[in-house]
Amino acid sequence: MDFTYDDEQVALRDAVRGLVGKAYGDYERRRQVVKEDPGFDEKQWSRLAEMGILGLPFSEEDGGVGAGPVEIGIVCQELGRTIAPEPFLASVVLAGGLVAAAGTPEQRAEVLGALAAGDSVLAFAHDEPGRRWGAAAESVTAAQDGGSWTLTGVKEPVLHGARADVLVVSAALPGGGTGAFLVAGDAEGLSRAGYPTYDGGRAARVALDQTPAVPLGAPGLDLSGSIATVLDITRIMAANQSLGAMQTLLGATTDYLKSRKQFGVTLNHFQALTFRAADMYTSLELTHSLVDWATMVISAGTPEEVAAAAARVSLQVSRGGRHVGQEAIQLHGGIAMTAEYHVGMYVAHLTALDHLFGDGDHQVRKLSATVADYDLLDPLDR
Amino acid sequence: MQLELSEDDQEFRAQMREFFTTEVSEEIRRTVIEGRELTHDQIVEAQRTLNAAGLAVPHWPEEYGGRGWSELRRHLWHEEMQRAGVPTPLAFNASMIGPVIAQFGTEEQKQEYLPKTANLDIWWSQGFSEPDAGSDLASLRTTAVRDGDHWVVNGQKTWTTLGQYGDWIFTLVRTDPEVKKQAGISMLLIDMTSPGLEVRPIELIDGGHEVNEVWFTDVRVPAANLVGELNGGWTIAKFLLGNERVGVAPVGATKRILARAKDLAKDTSDGEGGTLLDDPLVRARIVELENELLALELTALRVVAHSSDGEPHPASSVLKLKGTELQQAVSELMVDLAGPASVASGAGDDSDLPDWARTVTPTYLNLRKASIYGGSNEIQRQIISRTILGL
Numbered sequence: 001m002d003f004t005y006d007d008e009q010v011a012l013r014d015a016v017r018g019l020v021g022k023a024y025g026d027y028e029r030r031r032q033v034v035k036e037d038p039g040f041d042e043k044q045w046s047r048l049a050e051m052g053i054l055g056l057p058f059s060e061e062d063g064g065v066g067a068g069p070v071e072i073g074i075v076c077q078e079l080g081r082t083i084a085p086e087p088f089l090a091s092v093v094l095a096g097g098l099v100a101a102a103g104t105p106e107q108r109a110e111v112l113g114a115l116a117a118g119d120s121v122l123a124f125a126h127d128e129p130g131r132r133w134g135a136a137a138e139s140v141t142a143a144q145d146g147g148s149w150t151l152t153g154v155k156e157p158v159l160h161g162a163r164a165d166v167l168v169v170s171a172a173l174p175g176g177g178t179g180a181f182l183v184a185g186d187a188e189g190l191s192r193a194g195y196p197t198y199d200g201g202r203a204a205r206v207a208l209d210q211t212p213a214v215p216l217g218a219p220g221l222d223l224s225g226s227i228a229t230v231l232d233i234t235r236i237m238a239a240n241q242s243l244g245a246m247q248t249l250l251g252a253t254t255d256y257l258k259s260r261k262q263f264g265v266t267l268n269h270f271q272a273l274t275f276r277a278a279d280m281y282t283s284l285e286l287t288h289s290l291v292d293w294a295t296m297v298i299s300a301g302t303p304e305e306v307a308a309a310a311a312r313v314s315l316q317v318s319r320g321g322r323h324v325g326q327e328a329i330q331l332h333g334g335i336a337m338t339a340e341y342h343v344g345m346y347v348a349h350l351t352a353l354d355h356l357f358g359d360g361d362h363q364v365r366k367l368s369a370t371v372a373d374y375d376l377l378d379p380l381d382r
Numbered sequence: 383m384q385l386e387l388s389e390d391d392q393e394f395r396a397q398m399r400e401f402f403t404t405e406v407s408e409e410i411r412r413t414v415i416e417g418r419e420l421t422h423d424q425i426v427e428a429q430r431t432l433n434a435a436g437l438a439v440p441h442w443p444e445e446y447g448g449r450g451w452s453e454l455r456r457h458l459w460h461e462e463m464q465r466a467g468v469p470t471p472l473a474f475n476a477s478m479i480g481p482v483i484a485q486f487g488t489e490e491q492k493q494e495y496l497p498k499t500a501n502l503d504i505w506w507s508q509g510f511s512e513p514d515a516g517s518d519l520a521s522l523r524t525t526a527v528r529d530g531d532h533w534v535v536n537g538q539k540t541w542t543t544l545g546q547y548g549d550w551i552f553t554l555v556r557t558d559p560e561v562k563k564q565a566g567i568s569m570l571l572i573d574m575t576s577p578g579l580e581v582r583p584i585e586l587i588d589g590g591h592e593v594n595e596v597w598f599t600d601v602r603v604p605a606a607n608l609v610g611e612l613n614g615g616w617t618i619a620k621f622l623l624g625n626e627r628v629g630v631a632p633v634g635a636t637k638r639i640l641a642r643a644k645d646l647a648k649d650t651s652d653g654e655g656g657t658l659l660d661d662p663l664v665r666a667r668i669v670e671l672e673n674e675l676l677a678l679e680l681t682a683l684r685v686v687a688h689s690s691d692g693e694p695h696p697a698s699s700v701l702k703l704k705g706t707e708l709q710q711a712v713s714e715l716m717v718d719l720a721g722p723a724s725v726a727s728g729a730g731d732d733s734d735l736p737d738w739a740r741t742v743t744p745t746y747l748n749l750r751k752a753s754i755y756g757g758s759n760e761i762q763r764q765i766i767s768r769t770i771l772g773l
């Protein structure tokens with residue numbers, strides 16, 4: 001058992017921190033970038049590709065680097081520290097993750113190769129209006145006519161769905177189950193309406209009307225298992241990203257308490273405030289522990305174990321993230337309410353991450369279903 | 383980063399589990415698991431069983447019975463012990479005065495006290511707190527005045543846990559009233575049968591008697607019973623309280639109790655044809671607690687895994703704070719599960735209400751102490767905000 005990074009992992013962290021810090025260490029820069037479409041910096045995307053970051057999770061045959069979950073977690077944490085707007089989570093971890101898990105060798109080489117090279121942005125169109133956080137598709141349906149497939153229905157919100165060059169779309173299969181399909185950005189019968197989200201991200205309504213699509217992997221195969229696992233891994237990586245953001249929030253808050261003067265003294269003279277900062281630290285460290293653990297479960301565990309770890313870490317991040325975020329604003333006072341100041345936007349981003357893949361209450365509901373099936377939880381007994 | 387224990391550590395853990403679940407009296411373990419109070423003799427018996435196997439004081443220096451284990455192994459030892467319902471070695475002996483004597487004591491003191499301390503031949507009490515010196519320990523007033531080969535001690539200590547069983551008491555006393563308050567304090571070891579020393583019980587809110595007042599009237603203590611430097615008591619106290627915080631998060635025990643809560647909820651009717659464990663609210667509460675305990679346990683593991691390279695992990699301050707909160711929260715859940723039966727704490731053996739339901743409220747009330755003693759949770763927050771966050 002070991003919770004420390006090895007030398008290569010430290011080097012990766014420092015390299016990513018350097019690159020992302022240069023781009024967004026000054027928060028104003030992030031603010032400018034997200035003001036305009038596509039909501040991130042295409043040049044920065046290319047730099048990430050050059051560093052090998054966009055191909056990190058994928059095997060070398062697929063044009064990637066073949067790194068493990070810990071490395072991907074490191075990248076997510078660093079992106080979270082500066083809330084860098086590049087769609088690593090949505091495009092590489094989620095959409096790319098599904099292609100890697102379910103695509104044919106040719107699909108993987110083509111789609112992931114272009115993604116890793118920075119030539120293409122992927123989006124996973126999965127959420128459907130009126131439905132929350134499941135692995136199955138319902139209202140978008142797939143139809144088959146001989147060897148060709150079409151999709152019909154609406155997906156929303158789709159992260160980076162307007163900018164994406166290729167969409168990975170989940171759909172209910174004619175024979176039951178959920179399949180996934182590759183849809184070109186310029187496909188016939190595809191309409192996309194993009195919009196900004198409150199945290200400076202981008203989402204879209206994606207409407208499909210008998211849109212031609214290529215089945216991911218073997219045609220007609222129910223992929224809901226793969227989709228569920230990729231969503232679980234994405235949850236864990238979102239938790240890494242949230243952890244990075246929480247670290248920045250706590251750091252900003254302690255700096256502020258030491259510098260802001262009221263009543264003739266700096267705010268850290270008021271114990272009522274320092275104690276609240278201590279509680280933020282407590283939430284942060286507890287979250288950090290679960291994030292590290294869940295990240296390690298990805299490579300060590302079965303899909304069921306990964307699912308459980310994803311639910312547990314998401315629950316902790318939901319509770320801990322809300323606590324740290326809300327207190328960060330409160331302890332800053334009015335300044336944190338302004339858009340020029342970074343704290344509020346970090347809290348907005350944490351809120352988005354909390355709601356993209358299942359919030360705390362959702363995880364409690366899920367975990368409650370099986371709570372009677374075991375006695376005590378033992379993270380070392382696996 | 384990697385999740386698995388090494389094979390050696392896994393084997394070590396299995397050995398511990400095997401020992402604790404087979405070698406320690408079943409009767410004692412059942413008492414712990416069912417949440418009943420241990421007797422003096424049971425506590426002594428359990429510690430002697432451990433000591434005979436070299437498992438009572440593994441964290442001491444090796445020459446005095448320590449095992450030279452890694453922090454991780456000490457953690458596994460502690461967790462398995464709690465999980466099996468084995469009473470942990472008396473903290474006053476094993477975690478407090480033992481390490482202090484080993485670090486600061488004279489050779490004579492080490493020879494005299496350490497073996498007896500490990501084996502619980504001497505039952506130690508902690509005489510630090512006074513009525514006007516709680517969190518602000520340095521304002522203590524009990525005095526020790528030199529008279530030839532002796533110190534003459536006068537004053538009052540309070541909150542002395544299990545002082546009724548104490549053979550000896552380690553005290554902080556004022557030996558120089560003229561200097562800054564931290565600078566005039568010394569540590570003395572005092573035989574509790576000394577003339578002039580009197581122990582008076584204090585009843586707590588759970589109805590039990592676990593703490594006492596200890597009064598000193600002209601108690602004569604041999605000069606050789608001074609530990610460490612004259613007026614150096616504050617340094618020793620800080621060392622001791624630092625140790626007190628290690629292993630303070632009773633994760634293993636709290637997990638065991640939460641598992642038991644689940645079991646009891648399964649067997650308790652909700653009065654409407656189902657069991658309490660069918661209730662979504664009960665399930666949700668258990669899940670949230672399980673998750674917080676999981677985060678705490680993993681934090682404890684992060685801390686021990688990190689400690690191998692010397693400096694303590696800053697997150698260790700989280701352990702006492704959160705550990706006691708969760709210990710209390712689980713005890714609160716137990717009361718809520720017991721429902722109306724929880725009121726029947728005084729019912730006798732002919733009661734139709736289950737045993738467990740009758741003990742949960744006293745336990746819950748008693749555990750309010752956990753966030754007060756050993757550096758209250760406010761003091762922990764102070765440590766985090768000042769020392770870690772630099773506020």
Ligand SMILES: Cc1cc2nc3c(=O)[nH]c(=O)nc-3n(C[C@H](O)[C@H](O)[C@H](O)COP(=O)(O)OP(=O)(O)OC[C@H]3O[C@@H](n4cnc5c(N)ncnc54)[C@H](O)[C@@H]3O)c2cc1C
Nearest residue numbers: 508509510511516517518541542543751754755756758760
């Ligand atoms: C059951 C039990 C067993 C005990 N056993 C022993 C024992 O065996 N030996 C022994 O020596 N002592 C023992 N103690 C004493 C224990 O260490 C003290 O109770 C503890 O240090 C708190 O002191 P106090 O009770 O005087 O509270 P106070 O120090 O008066 O504190 C009252 C409240 O104010 C808060 N507070 C105090 N100072 C600050 C501050 N600067 N900032 C913010 N909040 C603050 C505290 O956290 C607490 O909430 C025991 C206590 C209990 C309850």
